[in-house]
Amino acid sequence: MAEVILQAKHLGISFGGLKAVDDFNIEIRAGELMGLIGPNGAGKTTVFNLLTGVYTPTEGAFFLCGEKMNGKKTYQVVQAGIARTFQNIRLFKSMTVIENVMVAYGMSMKYKMPGALFRSRTYWREEAEYREKAMELLKIFGLEDKADFVADNLPYGQQRKLEIARALATGMKLLLLDEPAAGMNPTETADLLRCINVIREQFGIAILLIEHDMSLVMKICERIVVIDYGVTIATGLPEEIASNQRVITAYLGADEEEEGA
């Protein structure tokens, strides 16, 4: 069996009296695509915020490849190998598409301040090298023609894809995708699925995917965790989840409403 990439044990956080996430457990292995689903406000995004050091868990712990990550700052978690995208797209709006990706490559570049100020050989080499790498990433997402566009001017679907490209540039072991298909039309969604498959093949990374759209999750995820009101109500294979009574109750009547959101 593949190496365990992420392990969360009894992870929890409260805001005031509200337990947004309670006793969250998960184990993701290399190459695995895991789904995290649940109704609106269930605490899915909060799980991501916990796993990326945005919030410090009030209970439990989580480990990346066995290394404890609690209490680390976001950038430290990212440098250790967890990258994410955001439910509400967060791009560097004034920067160009390729520069957005270059920002994330920044931590891999080795040239130091003198090299930057006096434009050393390493500066020129790395800038060119990583620009090329960024271009390769953009190609996966069909964004290579838009490399010099200002990110804010991209259509919505492409902004989502750029966010994933930027996350990939951090060289992560685990990728967290927060509703990447939200607001996309069926064609865009299909294209997104193609991209996700390509990055799984090329990078062999583990992915944890939050998605509203049950049918999409059922189609691509190998295993699924369902949370409701911060509590894990089911974990298992897609077929098991689809027939789970608690999941059906939690989602009852929710299916139709999602489309408009």
Add this chain to the structure above:
Amino acid sequence: MTVKVPKEKGKAIILNLIGVLILFLILVILNESGALSSYVSGVLMVCGIAIIMASSLNITVGYLGQIALGGCGFMAIGAYTAALITKAMEAGNILVGAGVPNTLRFLIGTIAGGILAAIFGILVGIPALRLRGDYLAIITLGFGEIIRVIIQNLKFAGGKGFSEGQAGQALVGINRLADIYVVFWIVVISVALLYTFIRSRYGRAIIAIRDDDIAAGASGLNTTFYKVLAFTVSAFFAGIAGGIFAHYIGSLNAATFGWLKSTEYVIMVVFGGMGSLTGSILAAIVLSALPELLRSFSEYRMLAYSVALVLVMIFKPTGLLGTYEFSLYRVLNRIFHEKKAGKKQEVK
């Protein structure tokens, strides 16, 4: 693997060098032919100082997007440090006399001033940059004033000492070592360094943090580090500008470095365009030369500033140049290869 500077970039660098040399030649010709009165060269000096102040402040205010109002506090640190160092060297007969250019002392003092200002930049930046927006503006303004008042009371800086509870006299008798040619090159090198800084992974990180600091953290950037870095870079060059100022003016009075003066430099940045070094340079020249040209209306300078600023904010909220950077290479390219340049334009 051989690494070469990309052809286009190499050409641009050479062109810029030629452009700067031509400017320098004009300066030399004007100066040597006596066309440059001491008054005019004084105005040029003030412009040079303003260029360094505004373009370095742009790193914090424009690129990082944090309004910092304490710029003159750092300028004061640089000015006093540089002045005290050259004075001490002269008193101790170090690097003085025939065969040793005066410029050497000036450079040593000024760079030391920049370094001390940068150290204070780190010390002030770490607590201050936890705050944002108005709060940061207020606290940096406060720090600037504290620095000024402390200097005003330091005995060795012309003050009467803290126990006297009174501001002292000016620090006088500073040799006017700031040679216009040397200052020209300091300005050029400062702007060039600020440019290479902002066009590196460091600058990219700073701009990213301005755009979205949560996403910047999620891209692996230590946002606190880069914020303090930007602030420190601004402080360093403010210190350099202070060193030049001290050796141009010949005597220092801490009151010169008040918050009003800091605000003037922030106005230059906003006026020229937050995120455009070209804009800062232009605004620095216009806003420091203009009041000299309208000398008789000099009392109305702040009024003119305010009106100009309000007009710019109404008609061009991003400042005169926005984030546009002048490039000699691009301009020449546009002139000689009309079509090629036109194509590139469409991208943005």
